[in-house]
Amino acid sequence: MPLLVEPALPAGSLGAQEQPDLPVRPGLALRPWRVDDATAVRAAFGCPDIQRWHVLRLDDDDQARAWTAQWEGRWRDETAVSWAIVGDDDRPVGQVGLRGVLLAEASAHVSYWLLPAARGRGIATAVLLAMTRWGFTQAGLHRLALEHSTANTASCRVATRAGFTVEGVARGSVRHADGWHDMHLHSRLRADGPI
Numbered sequence: 001m002p003l004l005v006e007p008a009l010p011a012g013s014l015g016a017q018e019q020p021d022l023p024v025r026p027g028l029a030l031r032p033w034r035v036d037d038a039t040a041v042r043a044a045f046g047c048p049d050i051q052r053w054h055v056l057r058l059d060d061d062d063q064a065r066a067w068t069a070q071w072e073g074r075w076r077d078e079t080a081v082s083w084a085i086v087g088d089d090d091r092p093v094g095q096v097g098l099r100g101v102l103l104a105e106a107s108a109h110v111s112y113w114l115l116p117a118a119r120g121r122g123i124a125t126a127v128l129l130a131m132t133r134w135g136f137t138q139a140g141l142h143r144l145a146l147e148h149s150t151a152n153t154a155s156c157r158v159a160t161r162a163g164f165t166v167e168g169v170a171r172g173s174v175r176h177a178d179g180w181h182d183m184h185l186h187s188r189l190r191a192d193g194p195i
């Protein structure tokens, strides 16, 4: 059946190009994942703080390599994107990306984590702002949503510092290892203004 409204973004808006590298600030950048990042990925998925707020686990190096390798296909099929957050030495210290990309609605959901040694230096806020700027100015997205457990105060601070307005609480909507969590919903719209 025909649509009443044209898709906000046409197919190919993302996947027809290469996933870009994004500068963040001196000594910090975003780049696509490589298979040789698997060791850092295993360390991240083994970190109790990251396990606490996420739903996947990796049991061996093959699964970590598969995790790094999945992103090229997801970029090409325009459903998700993930960047390695890297310092001057090009080694990953974290991940930031978009899930649930909907070109028809020009929207997506934000995801991020940092290895423990990289925390507390404003990195999550800086990379979220850099990716959001790319999403609104280069990718043509209209809305980015961000959800975190109401118990995750650090993530709430990152969202708020990056200009993601609080929309409300989705009660009992995500199940982590310790049970159901109420989720705080934030969003930022392109129309909210320049970054």
Ligand SMILES: CC(C)(COP(=O)(O)OP(=O)(O)OC[C@H]1O[C@@H](n2cnc3c(N)ncnc32)[C@H](O)[C@@H]1OP(=O)(O)O)[C@@H](O)C(=O)NCCC(=O)NCCS
Residues within 6 Å of the ligand: 049, 050, 053, 112, 113, 114, 115, 118, 119, 120, 121, 122, 123, 124, 125, 126, 147, 148, 149, 152, 153, 154, 155, 157, 158, 161
């Ligand atoms: C959440 C996380 C990404 C924050 O990364 P970070 O680079 O340390 O965050 P920033 O340095 O940008 O800090 C941003 C704000 O959060 C605050 N913050 C950081 N860690 C905090 C903590 N453990 N408790 C309370 N506030 C914290 C900072 O003080 C800062 O607030 P301020 O500007 O008012 O001072 C990181 O702690 C992490 O990876 N945690 C585990 C995984 C996770 O929670 N992912 C998000 C799932 S939704």
